[in-house]
Amino acid sequence: MQEMDAAAMGNWVFEDLEPRAEGMQGGFKLLGFDIVIAGKNFGCGNKSVEHPMAALIGAGVRLVIAESFSRYNYRNAINLTLPVLTCPGIRQFAHMGDRISANLLSGEIINMTSNQTIQGDGLSEFALKIIASGGLLEHIMARAKR
Numbered sequence: 539m540q541e542m543d544a545a546a547m548g549n550w551v552f553e554d555l556e557p558r559a560e561g562m563q564g565g566f567k568l569l570g571f572d573i574v575i576a577g578k579n580f581g582c583g584n585k586s587v588e589h590p591m592a593a594l595i596g597a598g599v600r601l602v603i604a605e606s607f608s609r610y611n612y613r614n615a616i617n618l619t620l621p622v623l624t625c626p627g628i629r630q631f632a633h634m635g636d637r638i639s640a641n642l643l644s645g646e647i648i649n650m651t652s653n654q655t656i657q658g659d660g661l662s663e664f665a666l667k668i669i670a671s672g673g674l675l676e677h678i679m680a681r682a683k684r
Contacts, residue, residue, distance in 0.1 A: 542589060542592045543596070544595045545596040547589060547593035547596050548564070548566070548567070548595065548596025548597030548599075549563045549564050549596070549597075550563070550565075551593050551596070551597035551599075552565075552566045552571070552574075553566075556569065556571070556634075564598075566597040566598060566599075567598030571598070571599075572598050572599060572600045572601070573599070573600065573603065573638050574599050574601070574602045575604070575628055575632045575638075576602060576605070576628075576629075577604065577629055578604070578605040579606055579607065579608055580605075580606065580607045580611065581607055581608040581611025581612075581614075582608040582611075583608075587614075588614045588617070590611060590614075591611060591614045591618050591620055592618055594620060595618060595619070595620050599620065600620075600621070601620075601621050601622070601623070601638075601640060602620065602621075602622045603622075603623045603624075603625050603632070603638070603640065603647060603658060604622070604625070604628065605625070605626055605628060605629060606624055607622060612624075616661070616668055616669060616674075617668065617673060617674035617675075618673055618674075619669045619672060619673050621640075621669060622661075623640060623642070623645055623647065623658045623659065623660070623661070624658055624659045625645070625656060625657070625658030625659065628656065628658065631649060631654065631656045632647075632649050636649050636650075636651040636652065637649070637650040637651050638650065641660065642661050642666060643660045643661065643666065644660045645657060645658040645659045645661075646658070
């Protein structure tokens with residue numbers, strides 16, 4: 539089975555959304571972006587492959603907060619150690635360039651730019667264990683060793 543090269547896939551992520559990143563390899567990361575704020579059904583349309591979430595990781599994304607997620611991408615993100623929070627209203631709450639802080643367990647999201655707070659859905663303890671283990675495969679292997 540061929541390995542995914544997340545860094546290579548992430549080189550051009552969101553290039554068309556940020557004019558400063560156009561033509562800049564790894565531009566999303568180089569410009570300091572690391573949180574994605576998205577709308578409804580984020581990730582819809584790409585079935586169950588892990589590549590889109592791996593590309594986000596390769597682009598330096600550390601957190602995705604969306605109104606809702608496609609179920610495949612929600613689980614693929616967690617399996618690959620990318621935290622994802624569901625938060626209705628997030629697109630009106632946060633804007634490009636805002637500084638955001640989030641509590642993954644409680645789901646509390648703070649916009650440090652506007653000094654406002656919004657409540658999202660936190661991750662389950664099980665999801666947090668998978669992320670802390672380094673991904674689903676690592677979590678399964680660690681459990682098998684016990």
